[in-house]
Amino acid sequence: MRISNFIFGSRSRRILLAVMGLLAFAMGSSTASAGGKLHIYTENYPPYNTSTNGKSYAHNEDDISGICTGMVKAMLSRVDYDYVMKMRAWSYAYDWVQGRKNHGLFCTARTDEREDLFQWVGPLASIKWTLFAAPDSDIQLSSLEDAKNLRIGGYKGDVMSEYLADHGYNVVMSVSGDVNPRRLVLGEVDLWVTDGLVGPLVAKDEYDIEGLRPVLVFRETPMYLAMSKETDPAVVADLQKALDEARSAGELDQIVAQYQ
Structure with a gap:
């Protein structure tokens, strides 16, 4: 009896540990595929991006509005990634996002000179x-x-x-x-x-x-969300898919109409 209990207990523990390992692996894989939290930056550039607090900077998305901001929020609402959105001076944000995984900047003009510096999600609007x-x-x-x-x-x-x-x-x-x-x-x-x-x-x-x-x-x-080269391309593809879906649903046109 003691021996059978010991064997059953050991086997149960092994099964439990195996299940926990699989769950941990699955959670780890999900986190890896999501790439972690996204850090999205913009500048005060009305009507495309503007602060609602009257300042030229903002620390969260609730204090940021505008044409491009609305488009990016519509896109992000269709993916499962956690994110933070901040408004900073353009020159600071432009330098900061480069070389940092899961960092992005909008609205960024997509030009030949910048083409290889970022991964691009868009287009959003045009300047x-x-x-x-x-x-x-x-x-x-x-x-x-x-x-x-x-x-x-x-x-x-x-x-x-x-x-x-x-x-x-x-x-x-x-x-x-x-x-x-x-x-x-x-x-x-x-x-x-x-x-x-x-x-x-x-x-x-x-x-x-x-x-x-x-x-x-x-x-x-045309302007885009410019994601750093270090960001997982799968994340960029997910963002592009979400933006395309928002455009097909008419959400982007509705955002533009609010500013006309």
Whole structure:
């Protein structure tokens, strides 16, 4: 009797341990496939991404809204991954996500120069590369070449600013794009390069400046969620699938309609 109890007990323990091992393996596999928590960053770039707390930064998704933000949230609601969303200065966030697993940044313009730096989920929305002049400016441009000798307000890490700088234009860089409307009306720069929707909103919200003159639209670029190269491609594929499903369901069009 004692021997049979000992044998049964040992066998039961072995079975229990085996089951627990399988459960642990399954849970571990699930965690591995999910890749862990996602860290998603954005910048204050209304109407695509904007803080609801009146600040240029935010620590959680409840304080972030906008066109692209709504699209990314719709996508993330269709996957099982835990995530955090934060708003930071663009140059900081752009450098921070690179080299870090499960880190991503939106809305990021997908260009040839950036193509191999990230894994891409999108498209989300598109930006129109626009040169703005001050309300009282008489600057007229028929082509981008006409701006060659003018001072153009831009900011570090911005794709439009860096494109112009790389092509020989006189771009006066700042840390954040929010200061450029003021620099424009003070005459510190002749033009300001930014998105066609963003420019008037930032000028109004930050400095109560109205009447900026869009003098040239010279390019249009789709924007994406840029995930780090270190992120598991399976995670990126899941995010893309979720975004595609949200688009097919009409959710993305509904988000855009809210801002029109």
